[in-house]
Amino acid sequence: MIKIPVAEPLLGKEELENVIKAVNSGWISSKGEFIEKFEKEFAKYCGVKYGVSTSNGTTALHLALTALGIKEGDEVIIPDLTFIATANAVTYCGARPVFVDSRPEYWCINPEKIEEKITPRTRAIIPVHLYGHPCDMDVIMDIAKKYGLFVIEDAAEAHGAEYKGKKVGSFGDISCFSFYGNKIITTGEGGMCLTDNEELAERMRILKDHGMNPNKRYWHDVIGFNYRMTNIQAAIGLAQLQKIDKFIEKKRQIARWYENGLKELAEKEMITLHPEMKWAKCVYWMYSILVEDKFGMRRDELMKKLEENGIETRPFFYPMHTMPPYKTNEKFRVSEELARKGINLPSAIFLDEEKVEMITKSIRG
Numbered sequence: 001m002i003k004i005p006v007a008e009p010l011l012g013k014e015e016l017e018n019v020i021k022a023v024n025s026g027w028i029s030s031k032g033e034f035i036e037k038f039e040k041e042f043a044k045y046c047g048v049k050y051g052v053s054t055s056n057g058t059t060a061l062h063l064a065l066t067a068l069g070i071k072e073g074d075e076v077i078i079p080d081l082t083f084i085a086t087a088n089a090v091t092y093c094g095a096r097p098v099f100v101d102s103r104p105e106y107w108c109i110n111p112e113k114i115e116e117k118i119t120p121r122t123r124a125i126i127p128v129h130l131y132g133h134p135c136d137m138d139v140i141m142d143i144a145k146k147y148g149l150f151v152i153e154d155a156a157e158a159h160g161a162e163y164k165g166k167k168v169g170s171f172g173d174i175s176c177f178s179f180y181g182n183k184i185i186t187t188g189e190g191g192m193c194l195t196d197n198e199e200l201a202e203r204m205r206i207l208k209d210h211g212m213n214p215n216k217r218y219w220h221d222v223i224g225f226n227y228r229m230t231n232i233q234a235a236i237g238l239a240q241l242q243k244i245d246k247f248i249e250k251k252r253q254i255a256r257w258y259e260n261g262l263k264e265l266a267e268k269e270m271i272t273l274h275p276e277m278k279w280a281k282c283v284y285w286m287y288s289i290l291v292e293d294k295f296g297m298r299r300d301e302l303m304k305k306l307e308e309n310g311i312e313t314r315p316f317f318y319p320m321h322t323m324p325p326y327k328t329n330e331k332f333r334v335s336e337e338l339a340r341k342g343i344n345l346p347s348a349i350f351l352d353e354e355k356v357e358m359i360t361k362s363i364r365g
């Protein structure tokens with residue numbers, strides 16, 4: 001029986017009050033006061049001008065790529081180690097995701113390996129701020145500038161994380177967030193695209209609403225989608241946003257408790273702790289460790305043992321190039337190793353020191 005889940009949203013009376021307001025107003029679909037407020041406030045929080053809410057993080061990515069004109073025959077560079085949605089959004093456009101290996105020190109895309117994957121067909125790079133740790137954005141932005149590529153940040157797992165003191169989501173042409181129930185803040189299902197470019201924001205607003213001309217109802221100049229967020233979702237999101245700094249502080253506190261309980265294993269190189277580079281503020285979306293070969297027990301055996309102790313964990317994502325839709329024989333040494341060794345540990349906001357100690361004891365023992 002699972003007693004400690006890997007993630008659980010923290011919802012309170014503020015969320016409930018907002019939902020009641022939305023329901024009482026009758027605006028329960030994709031019009032209503034909360035949508036614009038949530039978009040504005042979230043964009044402001046990230047230091048970006050415009051927010052365009054979506055139905056989830058995957059549709060946010062697809063919307064962003066479509067708005068940038070990514071189409072059949074194009075190539076988009078993404079990390080080999082990410083959630084499948086990053087690759088699929090590229091595929092939905094008829095384009096091809098091109099995989100790049102990870103950086104061993106912080107698990108995100110290795111910027112030094114991007115250039116060798118650029119071809120005349122490359123149109124964009126999607127850095128993914130994996131498990132709450134930012135990518136090395138300066139290097140990525142320089143490469144993008146040099147080759148004239150778009151940058152779409154996949155910040156689904158990293159709300160509030162910072163790169164050199166600046167929030168992720170504020171570097172690329174567009175950035176995409178997810179508000180799924182296990183994310184830093186949630187709207188149940190939901191997503192958002194952020195951009196400083198007014199024209200891009202307008203294009204995304206049109207595309208997410210069936211491509212309808214904003215000045216001529218039921219006139220469609222382009223083929224769009226229904227990727228709209230509901231007012232109820234935005235009502236929850238707005239209440240969550242008021243608490244985001246507290247949530248992040250708590251995530252970082254949980255990380256310190258884990259580090260404390262696992263430091264001896266880390267010193268003996270039996271496990272590797274969740275990294276945080278000097279230039280980064282990691283939000284530890286899911287506190288993660290690598291189970292090294294010296295640990296004496298395989299990653300999956302450890303996960304099974306923890307499960308028997310009522311502790312839920314998750315294995316790292318499988319590298320994209322190993323799964324049937326994207327299978328290649330190319331070697332990605334780092335992402336393969338991370339995927340083999342990585343575990344996401346319980347990281348819900350409600351965790352206390354005692355529970356984390358119980359988990360680390362279980363790993364140690």
Ligand SMILES: Cc1ncc(COP(=O)(O)O)c(C=O)c1O
Nearest residue numbers: 056057058083085156178179180
């Ligand atoms: C890196 C990454 N990108 C995209 C997504 C897709 O978000 P959603 O599940 O809201 O569609 C997720 C999440 O779940 C994710 O982890």
